[in-house]
Amino acid sequence: MSGEAAPLALPLSRLATGASEATTLYREMRKPLLRYLVCLGLSSDEAQDVVQDAFLILHRHLASGGSQENIRGWLFRVAHNQARNRQNRYDRNFTAASDGEMDAISHEATPERAVLEKEKFQQLGKAIRLLTEPERECLLLRAGGLRYREIGEVLGIATSTVNDTVDRAIKKLAEKCNV
């Protein structure tokens, strides 16, 4: 790289006042975003990359005077689109996870965190794999704390469609798991 590579220009007012806010936002949002991306099927490295990219894009968005409304939904949308651009490994975990991986995932769920017992947990994993892609995405974004309206914005679908999809997905899981 030469010495005159593209400079990173930072408006001082934003930088001075926004750095701690950005760090707080990052701490708060990193885990939900990673969880969403990994559950979409990205590897942990890819997910880390996407989260990093999403925050850099956010920085540029804010620095250029972009809207500060609903940053959480905005971040999920950017992360979602970035993940879509990495289609090669997209959707790996839930649709193509091996039984070994399923066991490992079930094993990871410690007693405090697991609501269901291990056997039921595996059953749940199989049921999740049987969901359609929009159903999984809706549940993942819902698990990330997004409102139906925000989920609709991320996925580009109507709020009423999100409502129906979440309703259907949860009922499917309950049915498959005999809960």
Next chain:
Amino acid sequence: MCDFSEKLIAWLDGELPTDEASRVERHLKGCSECRSSLDAYKRMSAGFDAYCDAAVSFGAPCGVARWVPVISGAGAVAALVALLLAMPRTHVAPPTFHAPEAAAVAQSVAVAAQTPTSLVQEIPRRHARAPASVRDTNPVQAQNQNGYLLSEEPVIQIAISADEMFPPGAVPEGMHFVADLTIAADGSAERLQLRPRLAGFERRTTQP
């Protein structure tokens, strides 16, 4: 199936309008079937969350994302800028830049760069952290009658080690950044520009 079953999950998620939510709540008191369904949906939601958490733990070895030091680096730069701005005006935009002042700025840069955040401390660093230093000063600048600087060119160039802003291995060995600080006519800091520099490359090109 009960008519209210279509609204239970939306109610659980707090997505129903107030009046509709109240109707669901009243109904739940008298309908054991819906209470039972609601319980199942709660457990499914919690189970889905737990499954996602487990999937992340399985797939992600909990490395610290590379974005953290970027923000921390930005924080350090912001602290540096704040320090520079907090200095008396004569220190920020002197007609000439004397060596003792340069040392003072270098010290402030080092202080800013070493200001730790808890996130920074979690990041293992391969190299010893080289303190940032004032790399270049340019005392020959046009001045207006008040002695303030008029030039668009950066007055102070501050070299910041890439290790201060990025994790080990993220940037090539020998890479550092030059921060150009442009001072406005009123003496305030107008613009900060970070330019990557590769020390080895520069050395090679400047050798006879």
